[in-house]
Amino acid sequence: MSHLQLALKATNFDGNLSGPEAALAQIPKTCLLGRMVSDRHFGQGYVKNMMKKCWNCKGSFDVTGKGANIFVFQFANKEDKKRIVQRAPWFISNCHLVLKEWPPHLSWEHVDLGGLKPFFFPMLDHKVENLGKTCLWIQVHGLPLHHMNVVNAKLIGDSFAGLLDCQISTEKVLNPKSYIRMKIALWVDKPLLTGFDMLTDDLQKPWVRFKYELLPECFWYCGRLGHAINRCPFKGPSDRAPVYNIPEKDFGP
Incomplete structure (x- = not known):
């Protein structure tokens, strides 16, 4: 017998409560x-x-x-x-x-902190939709010099859940290890992005790579935070991160 969940709603109460207690x-x-x-x-x-x-x-x-x-x-x-x-x-x-x-x-x-669905409360749904995010610092490697600017950092940040901070060092721009350092917002329970194919004038698609700083516990197969290889709940191919047979080190610097 399937489990039935019964929700009883107070039909004689419109949900309009008194004002908040000032101290509380x-x-x-x-x-x-x-x-x-x-x-x-x-x-x-x-x-x-x-x-x-x-x-x-x-x-x-x-x-x-x-x-x-x-x-x-x-x-x-x-x-x-x-x-x-x-x-x-x-x-x-x-x-x-x-x-x-x-x-x-x-x-x-x-309040949606990621991983947990807010209790069913339709009148509040629109107020909690942006609360399941967190932030991490990433490095963006592989950009041509003339693309290393704040405008492109904003575009890259939008591929996550937004750009929070950006550091571009013009003094070290000729360093072989030069990159854009960004603090990005991201959804807690979605797979971590690893990079993107950049479209160039000659229609080539060089790989631009994301490296996460101080990356916490993460299993590279599914690309999600919060568990290791022996505890991964995402086993199906459709649950994998949008990457192909990459080693674990490719997530970090």
Whole structure:
């Protein structure tokens, strides 16, 4: 017998609630929501101890586990929170920590941190659609010198989920190892892109390669974060990353 899921809706209530309690409404502004992108379990005590070493906060902060590797980080110092967001990405034990602002109009359950579907709440769907992202630094190798500019960095960033920062060194542009360094937004649970074929004036298609800095736990076969070779849930050919028999080192610098 198939499992049936019964949802009962209050038809005599229009969902219009009273205004927020002033003091409680300020709490999300002091918090960040976090998710460990891993199939391993992380306890809140371990997460706090590790991030305490990394963040070096001026004020105190608390960590509350919400289950399924989801955490709420509450900061006593607003500047600590701001600096931590700006300096992302962050990693614990070679696993990626996704950090998001907590929108005051949403419960933490309705924020999509990637990998977990927000609870079914149709009236909020349009407000959570852009929250399943994170960021990583990448290097773009193989571009001709005259294509190494911010405009092209923006175009490349759009092939992910957007460009957040870009560093182009004109002083070292003749270095054989010259590249564009970019901080890009990406969808947490989609395969990592490895590059693209660049169309040239003579219709050749040289390969332009992406190299990820400080790449966390990732299985190169499927190209996804959060698991290794012996724990990959994506076995079918259709679930593979858009690459062909590339070695694991091709994801990193």
